[in-house]
Amino acid sequence: xxxxxxxxxxxxxxxxxxxxxxxxxxxxxxxxxxxxxxxxxxxxxxxxxxxxxxxxxxxxxxxxxxxxxxxxxxxxxxxxxxxxxxxxxxxxxxxxxxxxxxxxxxxx
Amino acid sequence: xxxxxxxxxxxxxxxxxxxxxxxxxxxxxxxxxxxxxxxxxxxxxxxxxxxxxxxxxxxxxxxxxxxxxxxxxxxxxxxxxxxxxxxxxxxxxxxxxxxxxxxxxxxxxxxxxxxxxxxx
Numbered sequence: 170x171x172x173x174x175x176x177x178x179x180x181x182x183x184x185x186x187x188x189x190x191x192x193x194x195x196x197x198x199x200x201x202x203x204x205x206x207x208x209x210x211x212x213x214x215x216x217x218x219x220x221x222x223x224x225x226x227x228x229x230x231x232x233x234x235x236x237x238x239x240x241x242x243x244x245x246x247x248x249x250x251x252x253x254x255x256x257x258x259x260x261x262x263x264x265x266x267x268x269x270x271x272x273x274x275x276x277x
Numbered sequence: 278x279x280x281x282x283x284x285x286x287x288x289x290x291x292x293x294x295x296x297x298x299x300x301x302x303x304x305x306x307x308x309x310x311x312x313x314x315x316x317x318x319x320x321x322x323x324x325x326x327x328x329x330x331x332x333x334x335x336x337x338x339x340x341x342x343x344x345x346x347x348x349x350x351x352x353x354x355x356x357x358x359x360x361x362x363x364x365x366x367x368x369x370x371x372x373x374x375x376x377x378x379x380x381x382x383x384x385x386x387x388x389x390x391x392x393x394x395x396x397x
């Protein structure tokens with residue numbers, strides 16, 4: 170089955186840029202979505218289809234993808250950005266949804 | 278606005294079944310699949326399966342096949358997921374979520390979650 174790999178944790182200084190990666194076999198051929206989950210809350214979509222930002226999500230959040238990994242970038246990190254972040258794809262060959270293991274972002 | 282509201286917390290004994298409901302509002306219920314995702318305490322998101330509310334077709338991750346039943350009541354815009362043969366490893370928060378883009382698998386929004394505790 171398809172797997173997505175994320176770093177378990179990423180730290181960023183307040184006001185700096187955080188980058189969270191998501192790796193998977195031939196991920197360049199898949200469409201990646203990103204979710205933010207604050208403690209005790211349900212996940213919220215922050216980036217869809219690799220690079221698109223839903224309405225209401227700050228411009229500080231952006232997404233990109235190369236052939237080997239997708240990346241969620243959070244610019245000018247704020248304390249409120251501390252959360253777990255998950256990448257996700259839909260594996261059309263199996264009709265299964267796949268999540269990465271999640272990355273805990275800490276803002277120092 | 279588009280919203281999914283789930284039923285309240287449950288406490289079940291090992292071997293029992295639990296049925297979680299997910300009531301949709303703000304959109305046409307039959308136009309979008311409902312997915313179910315669970316999260317054990319301190320763990321990541323685990324996808325369980327999907328249901329097409331229009332025709333009742335379902336698909337489940339391999340580890341849940343045969344143990345998870347997904348149904349719906351179109352008249353009240355509500356999806357259900359029943360998990361049978363509960364063990365302590367099924368203790369988790371269970372989320373329903375709308376697949377808002379069929380081709381890419383984008384899921385948005387999510388319900389608030391339902392805590393299911395399995396304990397003797």
